[in-house]
Amino acid sequence: MTETTGTPAVETIKTAIEDILKTIDQEREREIITRRFGLYERRETLEQIGELLGITRERVRQLEKAILARLKTAAADGKIPAISDAERLIIRDLSENGRVGRVQDVANRLSKDKASNNTRSHVAFIGELSPRFVIINETDNYHQGISIAENGNEKKVRGDIDSIVKTIKNHGQPIDIESLHGMLTFESPSQIRGLASLSKKLANLKDVWGLAKWPTVNPKNIRDKIYVILAGNG
DNA sequence: ACGTATGTCTGTGCACAGCC
């Protein structure tokens, strides 16, 4: 296994993850967390971890829940100092980018390149533990996201995303971020951009946003692409 | 539409410690 060194930000977050894991006494509990969140390798299911540990998937779920609750309390009480450096980095990044966005995009920016799966998992894990963030779980309609806690809970963020999708749908054609900002009541255009990036129903071309099914923002074949170029040239 | 994989909820049994 080769160890590559990432950017200082990526290394800081990696160190935080290691320090958090050190606060878990039992080997078994560390295994559950690292494997469930894919902190070192790819994510594993409850079933796979249960098989490894010789317990049922349900017991793994119960343990995972209990461990996370413990870690969250410790993090909220400031008992995991290592987490604060990582928090600061993520908060700074989000503050510069609309206070909300895809976990993958945050990880990419911190990596100054396409982030590794590990780095993405690390960012998501910090987001899960820290009370300063809210994680938006991935579903059919949303990418995995991270938001500053002041933006509201997961449900609120999903509602905000939905309102942007609805506005674009009603508009009926691709629209730029500034125009959307004029039509909605979000604090900044970049917040709209961050929220919109979380929707799987939306796509953008040069910061002009539309429904993902519209070829004008999401050209799928050469005909669409030619159309977009011609339309762009008037 | 259907079967399969995965995750979640609920109820139950067992072991153990502390207390009377």
Place this chain on the structure above:
DNA sequence: GGCTGTGCACAGACATACGT
């Protein structure tokens, strides 16, 4: 010894996502 609370572990039922 009997009672009670707690933690651990499991099975079954159900919900949801996903692939065919």
